[in-house]
Amino acid sequence: MKRESYNSTNTGLGLKRHLIFWCLLLTCFTLIQFFKDGNEQRMALIFLQNLKRVPAMLVAAYVFNFVWIPRFWKKKRYLVFMIMSGLLFYFTGAFDRMVNVYLYEPIFRKGTFLQESILEIFSDISHMITSYIPALLTATLVMTLTNIVHESNETKRHALELQRDKNRAELNALKAQIHPHFLFNTLNNLYALTVQKSDKAPKMVEALASILDYILYQCNDRFVPLGNEIKLIKDYIALEHLRFGDAIELDCSLDYDKDIHGDVRIAPLLLLSIVENAFKHGASGQLKQPKIWIRLSIAEKTLYFRVKNTKNQDLVNDGMGYTKGIGVTNLRQQLSKLYQQYSFQNNDQKEMYEVELVINTLSAYD
Numbered sequence: 001m002k003r004e005s006y007n008s009t010n011t012g013l014g015l016k017r018h019l020i021f022w023c024l025l026l027t028c029f030t031l032i033q034f035f036k037d038g039n040e041q042r043m044a045l046i047f048l049q050n051l052k053r054v055p056a057m058l059v060a061a062y063v064f065n066f067v068w069i070p071r072f073w074k075k076k077r078y079l080v081f082m083i084m085s086g087l088l089f090y091f092t093g094a095f096d097r098m099v100n101v102y103l104y105e106p107i108f109r110k111g112t113f114l115q116e117s118i119l120e121i122f123s124d125i126s127h128m129i130t131s132y133i134p135a136l137l138t139a140t141l142v143m144t145l146t147n148i149v150h151e152s153n154e155t156k157r158h159a160l161e162l163q164r165d166k167n168r169a170e171l172n173a174l175k176a177q178i179h180p181h182f183l184f185n186t187l188n189n190l191y192a193l194t195v196q197k198s199d200k201a202p203k204m205v206e207a208l209a210s211i212l213d214y215i216l217y218q219c220n221d222r223f224v225p226l227g228n229e230i231k232l233i234k235d236y237i238a239l240e241h242l243r244f245g246d247a248i249e250l251d252c253s254l255d256y257d258k259d260i261h262g263d264v265r266i267a268p269l270l271l272l273s274i275v276e277n278a279f280k281h282g283a284s285g286q287l288k289q290p291k292i293w294i295r296l297s298i299a300e301k302t303l304y305f306r307v308k309n310t311k312n313q314d315l316v317n318d319g320m321g322y323t324k325g326i327g328v329t330n331l332r333q334q335l336s337k338l339y340q341q342y343s344f345q346n347n348d349q350k351e352m353y354e355v356e357l358v359i360n361t362l363s364a365y366d
Helices: 014-035 042-050 053-075 078-108 116-122 125-131 133-197 201-218 226-247 270-282 326-340
Strands: 247-252 291-300 302-310 341-346 352-358
Touching: 014 042, 014 133, 053 078, 053 133, 053 326, 078 116, 078 125, 078 133, 078 326, 125 133, 133 201, 133 226, 201 226, 201 352, 226 247, 226 270, 226 291, 270 291, 270 302
Parallel strands: 247 291
Antiparallel strands: 291 302, 302 352, 341 352
């Protein structure tokens, strides 16, 4: 990742920014002088008088900000910095006066006049301090303040980019956990059917291929249409139905109509982990009458998702989902990185386990 430094003075956005800075500065100097002197001088003449001072301002401002500050101030050589800064403004003040005496006045000053010698210019320190150095100091300090603000903004932007990249990497790692986790559980189911020589095995392979196609290739975006995720859940339920048939009681209502609720988008695979966890523990072979209850609804771009399942009373819950399960723990981590406003609650009862997820889909982090 390339970061634009505030001292990029010769390329791209840096050059444009510096040109704008000097145009605005000269405009401000001109307006201040105009209102100070009234209408006695024309605006164009005032601007021309300020324009002749630009060479000295350029030297003072850029040497101070891009040589003295990095070389002396940032290395905590404060005494040397003070001395070098004093010399800088002394020589640039003299240079500014020489431009005025030897270039500007011969062209624009009428009549005969006596030019100061170079020695007189350098020795007349009081005149430089009152008439030349203040403008140089003003231009330099304004650039310094501008650079400080710009550098601070760049630092904050860079930190945000690093945090965003870190979050994306962590989310990708969490999503990568879902793939093998889901595949491992489904292959276990497929293996069981194969051992039983069930004629459901080929259909399960076909259903599994469709689901994996979506997981691996169709949900790589940060957010996907909710309708796609609902279809994934339905495909997964159909896959589990091939395994359990009527041995499990399922009550499922996925209330979402794009024409009514609009184009709601959600982070991929969030809901699947909850449903998968419900089937994994709610359809346990140790249960005589396993039941799973699923509800999804939308209200003003807020998603409500509740899943309940019967469970083995002897199964210990670790507070984040069932023991050694990564699905719910993974979900909590993803939610914290994806949304500003969400609620995830689980209610572990003696014979029933319930999960309630509420997401304000408009509160997603960029």
